Amino acid sequence: MISVRDIHKSFGKREVLKGVTFEMGRGETVALMGANGAGKSTLFDILSSLDPRFSGSAVVGGFDVRTQPMDVKGAVGYVPGRFSLYEDLSVKENLVFFAKAFGCNPDDIHSLSPYLWKSLEPFSDIRAGHLSGGMKQKLAICCAMVHNPSVLLLDEPTVGVDPVSRSDMWKEIAALRKTGVSVLVSTHYLDEAGKADRILFLHQGVMMLYDSPEGILRSYRHNLYSLPCESTRFPEVEAELSARRGVIDLYLYGDKVHVITDESFEPLPVTGRELTRIQPEMEDIFIETLSSRL
Amino acid sequence: MQGKFYMTGAVIWKEFRHIFRDRVSCLILFLMPVAILFILGYALSFEVRHLNIAVCNPLHSQRAESLFVRLDANNRVKVTGRIDTTADIDKAFARDNNRAVLVWGEKEIEIFVDGTSALLGDNVYNCVGAIVADFITDGMPPSVRKPAITTRFLYNPALKKEYMPIPGLVMMIFIIVSAIVFGTAVNREKIQGSYKLLRMTKLSPLELIAGKALPYFLISLVHVFAVWLSCLWFGIQIVGNLALFLSITALFSISCMSLGLMLAAWLDRPVDLLILSFILIFLPNMLLSGFLFPVSSITGFFGAVIHSFPGTAYMSVFRDVAYKGLGVYDAWPSIAVLFGNIVAGVLIALPGLNKRVALR
Amino acid sequence: MNLAEINNVSKTFPPVKAVRGVSFSLGEGEVMGLLGANGAGKTTLIRMICSLIPPDSGTVWTAGRPGYMCQSFSLVEELSVHENIRYYGTLMGLSRNELARREEEITERLNLVQYRGTPVRALSSGYRQGLSFSVAVIADPKVLILDEPTSGLDAVARRKMWKMIHERASMGTGIIVSTHYLDEAYYCSSLSLLREGQLIARGTPKEVAPDEQSLLRYFR
CATH class of the missing domain: 3.40.50.300 (P-loop containing nucleotide triphosphate hydrolases)
Known part of the structure; x- marks a missing residue:
């Protein structure tokens, strides 16, 4: 049409x-x-x-x-x-x-x-x-x-x-x-x-x-991990994760933090909390698409 | 699928709703013109009804005293005081809001008139002059030698006689109602999403605008009627063909609308429209059409520009048709100017109406 | 210490009771989310806190004049970055020296130093967003009110906005x-939910609604 x-x-x-x-x-x-x-x-x-x-x-x-x-x-x-x-x-x-x-x-x-x-x-x-x-x-x-x-x-x-x-x-x-x-x-x-x-x-x-x-x-090209995190503790989590190998980007997602990683990333706990591998949602795709342009 | 007339009819119907539902629109469209005509028109002629004059009788003439009594007896005139010598005339004008000074001299009666306001000067001259002339014919015995009456306009010796408050006020009403209010209505439609929706219909911009314009034109016809009433009220004799005069007034209303449309089509912000309507339509037509200043003497390029204003054309029609009683053949240049304004306004407006508008 | 005390305020625009007996307080470093359906009274409440309109009854107290930013970024489009900072700073009563210091600080932090003379409308939306936030807090208000600051932004720009909000909160500013x-x-430290002008829930996001689906019921 x-x-x-x-x-x-x-x-x-x-x-x-x-x-x-x-x-x-x-x-x-x-x-x-x-x-x-x-x-x-x-x-x-x-x-x-x-x-x-x-x-x-x-x-x-x-x-x-x-x-x-x-x-x-x-x-x-x-x-x-x-x-x-x-x-x-x-x-x-x-x-x-x-x-x-x-x-x-x-x-x-x-x-x-x-x-x-x-x-x-x-x-x-x-x-x-x-x-x-x-x-x-x-x-x-x-x-x-x-x-x-x-x-x-x-x-x-x-x-x-x-x-x-x-x-x-x-x-x-x-x-x-x-x-x-x-x-x-x-x-x-x-x-x-x-x-x-x-x-x-x-x-x-x-x-x-x-x-x-x-x-x-399906077009998501990286791995996505999630860990629970109140927004107030985000700077702390960000500091710890940024130092790790394989982290491409991370951002707040509701009451969680989403971490974009490549294959070299090892999902060890962050500030005592477990990381879980998750399927990306629509918003994750758009963030990945936009970040790749930066 | 219905015809274009049916579709345009819907636009007309809708526009009438807008007007009658909005109190401010109603006030501007209906009350303001009446107010302008009657309050302002009345105020301009009101002062003449309460005319203060000072008198001077250096020869202590008895006849002069009886003239003064007769002047004071007239309910339009009040003798506020007297001066001893003609040297004090300036002082007399400075107090009691005096409009004229009457001096009974040895050979003649001199009327000194304040000419700063041409209209008032004219009226004072007519009023006082008539009373004095009456007095000379029937208040004095035939055997006495009649004194001559001379009138001097002080402060404005030429006394511009171009001043015509009623045509000027009428012009002002049509510029406000037909140009500015109509332009604002077009602008309001244009900056809303509704205009995009309307353009999705099969109506062309010209048909849409025609639909929007018709209610304003009909309302301006009401004002044309009011113009005729006010002419009766103020005693302006329409010497020429009344139907011709009213049709030309309606034509003037349309030419004002096309000017408003021209600006509304190209300007997006309502504030810009208001200010530019004021500067480009209201001021030139008010100041340069002969309403406030005499302009008929201006020739050359500027003269041509001034004579292309619809206001100037309308003023001259008012003079020619209403006052002098001329017909359509004599008034044709003014009619051509009005038509020219309509065509030019619409032609300039059309591309602007198709232009993309950033919505609010 | 509380930075704002809203005590039993009501406002009626006859016949609509826009806000009815709302009370809450805002603490230091608190980020309070104000949620509710269209017409629940959010805008009226915000305008009362900014003292743009007086409440019919009840009291509103804030520690100093609140900073305010709405969705349409209140920058003056025709003015340059420098002129916008000067303009809003002067309006907020900053001294000449203070202004110069703040301008230096803002343009450096936002990487706007080379764009000082550029009209705001020529800047990319990311820069404008940062600048309008900085301008809203130019006088270091203790209370900051943001009216739908992320409306119309893309996913990344929204997170940038929240980053700025959290940075500000960590300096002790109370934010609505x-x-x-x-x-x-869930980026807020507390939530206030309005429905038909009344405060129907107040608490941390997790207390109010454990997930987005259960949050939706407050809008019905």
């Missing part, structure tokens, strides 16, 4: 996308990972046909974003970053407005995204500005889907949203996937990425990884 | 951090 080939994009002298290439199939959910400034929103603007000034090619929903922008707009639902609705209009008024602006019948809203609408319906007369962060994002997705698009672009729907609302949001995305909608969703929460079919990792405009979560987990 | 990352709860 999305086919992107070697996209480069600059704002003046600053190059924000440095060669992005990927393919995404029907009904797939792809998580676009990256910190602020990684180029995520720029990529979304290009894919939604709003920004035709780039080099490379992009085909979305079967249409070229540069030559067939009108068809792309019909096939794509786009939820831009931050809150993109009218705070002084009620939930229902927002929906009716966008349905009409997209040339659709407002009465069809309920059937277009029944799962989302179910959770929004009790609030239909409340002003959008009074909704919680999670509900606002649900409403934004609803509004972007009024024309029944086959591709959905979600730019950071979980930013500033608490952990429970975030997991709700991913349940909504999973429900959309069942209806055959392809979803490209950006986030900087790594724990969310594992819920997607594939992960695209963008770092300062460079595509670092594009693979399924399993594939990414 | 709000975050939406569950794993970061």
Whole structure:
């Protein structure tokens, strides 16, 4: 549904996308990972046909974003970053407005995204500005889907949203996937990425990884050890481990310390605590990927 | 799939909701224009109703005294005091907020008028002059030789007669409502994510803006009506064709909107928009259109620039159509300037509306 | 010795009771995580501690003026590194000599010496992060308040931020951090959980919730 080939994009002298290439199939959910400034929103603007000034090619929903922008707009639902609705209009008024602006019948809203609408319906007369962060994002997705698009672009729907609302949001995305909608969703929460079919990792405009979560987990090139450690004792543990042979990097991970090592490392206890060899999680992979660039 | 008109209609409907739900917008759009017209317009003519004058009767003439009594009896004029010699005229102007000094001389009656405010000067001259003229015709026996009346404008001998408060105020209202408030509405939409969502519809930026603009245009029509009412209120006779005058006023409103749109399209920060609207739209139109200073004498390059302002064009239409009663053939240069502003504003705005905007 | 005492504070923005009778104290070198769902009252509580808004009832006491940093890095983008340090230092009432000393210290520690004249917006995000943290603590506040300091950062930058937080705590500063990352709860020495304006849990991370899954229940 999305086919992107070697996209480069600059704002003046600053190059924000440095060669992005990927393919995404029907009904797939792809998580676009990256910190602020990684180029995520720029990529979304290009894919939604709003920004035709780039080099490379992009085909979305079967249409070229540069030559067939009108068809792309019909096939794509786009939820831009931050809150993109009218705070002084009620939930229902927002929906009716966008349905009409997209040339659709407002009465069809309920059937277009029944799962989302179910959770929004009790609030239909409340002003959008009074909704919680999670509900606002649900409403934004609803509004972007009024024309029944086959591709959905979600730019950071979980930013500033608490952990429970975030997991709700991913349940909504999973429900959309069942209806055959392809979803490209950006986030900087790594724990969310594992819920997607594939992960695209963008770092300062460079595509670092594009693979399924399993594939990414298998790509870990070093050994990873873990030992329990309160954050206050980290300097002590760091001092002792840094002196050991085979330690590449170490960092806090919740209530533990994770140690990246090579084969020469001997897992002897540190400050009296046992080291355990563990399987890396998504976050470990990204830290390894980023450290290797340093 | 519904038609474009249906889609644009949704934008119009939404924009009206924004306006009527926001108290400040309502105040600015509806109360402020009325306030400007009536309070300011009234204040400018109010002082004339309470006109203080000083008198001087060096010859101790009885007739002069009866003129003074008649002046004081008029409810618009108050005689605040008298001076002994004409040498004290400056002192008389310095006290009691006196606007004029009347001197009954040997051969003539001299009216000295404070010309610092051209409008007031004119009014004082009309008011005092009329009473004195009346007195000469019916307050004096026919056998007596009639004295001549001479009027001297002090401090501003030329007495600029360009001063027209009502057209100027009308212009001010349209610049605020049509250019600045509309520009702010466009800007607010643009820096929100909602604008990206709107651009995902099949509406072109021009259609989107047309939808946003229509409610403001309709509201400005209400103001056009208010202009007509205020003309009645202040006794300004619309000599020419009323329909023509009101249509040109509406055209002026659209040209202000296109200027506001032009700035809003290219500027992202609301503060920048406000300040630049003030500097690039409000100030030049207010200062250089003949509202505050006479500009018709300026020729050459600067004259051409000044005459390309919609404000200048509107001021001249007001003069030509409302005051002089000229028709559409005589007012065409001004109408052309207004149309030119609309076309130029929209053409400059369009590429800016397609530009990428960093969201808040 | 306590560096901050929050005693039974409440704040209502009618009709919303944003904060209801919250009490806690912050000790020396303590890193207190402030967690809660959106709308639980975190922001209101933080703003009261910074004395940006007065509480309706209850008292807030802090040892001196707290340092504050929010997610959007409060640096002035157009100003250079040098000018930002001068600007914020002067605002905090540092003397000329003190300022010069602090600037030297900060730029050396962050390897920013050669970028002193560079506008902040031209710096990489890593440098900006370090600089904005240093600027927040330029007057050596005894209490430091960080409002979602790691929002929008990548995994490595987040850990760098926490390293700076812990360094600061080891110097005795009491720190209050709000975050939406569950794993970061365990980088704190204590946690305060808010729900609907009330303090529903207070203790060390392990006491409050032995793991991230059980921490989630406080958000429902």
